[in-house]
Amino acid sequence: MGRRRRNHSDDDDDALEREWLKKRQKSTAKEDDGNRDDDGRSKDETSNQTDKGAAHHNSETAASPAPATKKDDTNSDADKIERLRLKKQLKKQRQKEKKAEAAKQADEARQKKEKEKLQLQKMKKEQATKKNEKKKFSDTKQTNEFKSLRKGVKYLDLKVGNGPVVQHRKKIRVEYTLRAKNHTTGKIIDASKNFGFRLGKGEVIEGYDIGLEGMRVGGIRRLIVPKQAGYHNDDIGAGRGADLYFEIELLYVAP
Incomplete structure (x- = not known):
């Protein structure tokens, strides 16, 4: 017996089914295109990679110091100025202490010189007194003789x-x-x-x-x-x- 011959209604059904499949494929292809980025990766992959990149960036940001800001530069300049000011102040203080020490040594030397001068004068005076006493004693000894x-x-x-x-x-x-x-x-x-x-x-x-x-x-x-x-x-x-x-x-x- 030969194959049963398909009638016109069956052909119509087949045509409708093919057309539906084609539309479904197109619709699926559009959804896939919408879920992919410019590099051809799906949005989920891109999202996952983006999340990983953000996490990696956050970890690098936490590990590396924050870039210097304008405020930090101002503070650094102020610290330098303060250090220079303190350095000058210490230098002036040292110079003042050196001058005071030099003045003290000069005063001590002057006092020592004056003391030695007074001692020399006292010694000369004592020698002169002894000489006069000796002379007086000699004169008295001579004059005591009636x-x-x-x-x-x-x-x-x-x-x-x-x-x-x-x-x-x-x-x-x-x-x-x-x-x-x-x-x-x-x-x-x-x-x-x-x-x-x-x-x-x-x-x-x-x-x-x-x-x-x-x-x-x-x-x-x-x-x-x-x-x-x-x-x-x-x-x-x-x-x-x-x-x-x-x-x-x-x-x-x-x-």
């Missing part, structure tokens, strides 16, 4: 005057103290601040006339007058026949 005159009268000049010299029969004035036994601690027998007489006319004891010979106005002299040039055996307060100790300052000599 010189003898007539009738046992002795004299010692404590001070040599620079005025006129006494002359016989000229009026003179003296200040005197008369002691017993010695010139310093002996009992005072007589004294006067202004005693006047004529030298060599017998107005006083002979020891006075003899002992004042050669004196000048302003001079001071000590006399030791024995009894033969004094009051002989009379007792005037020092004992009978005792030596008399006079200290006389010549005040005036008449022209």
Whole structure:
């Protein structure tokens, strides 16, 4: 038996089915084209890769430092200026400390020099004082030796005057103290601040006339007058026949 012959309605159905399949294929192709990017990858793949790239970028961003901004540059400049200012301030302070130290050393050197100068002056003064004392002692030693005159009268000049010299029969004035036994601690027998007489006319004891010979106005002299040039055996307060100790300052000599 031969194949059953298809009728016209079957052909129409087949044509409709083919047309439907073709439309469906076109529609599917358009959806696929809409889900792909310019590189031919699907949007899901592109989305996944985009998410991965974003994650990778975020991780790199977190790992690497953020780029310097204008504000960061300003802060950096301010830090540099502050460091320079502090450096200058420290330099000035060091210079000031050096000057202060130099001034201190100069002051110490000056004080040391002045101290040495004062010590040298003190040493020279002490040496001069010792020299004067030695000379004074030598002079005193020499002058402590009384010189003898007539009738046992002795004299010692404590001070040599620079005025006129006494002359016989000229009026003179003296200040005197008369002691017993010695010139310093002996009992005072007589004294006067202004005693006047004529030298060599017998107005006083002979020891006075003899002992004042050669004196000048302003001079001071000590006399030791024995009894033969004094009051002989009379007792005037020092004992009978005792030596008399006079200290006389010549005040005036008449022209």
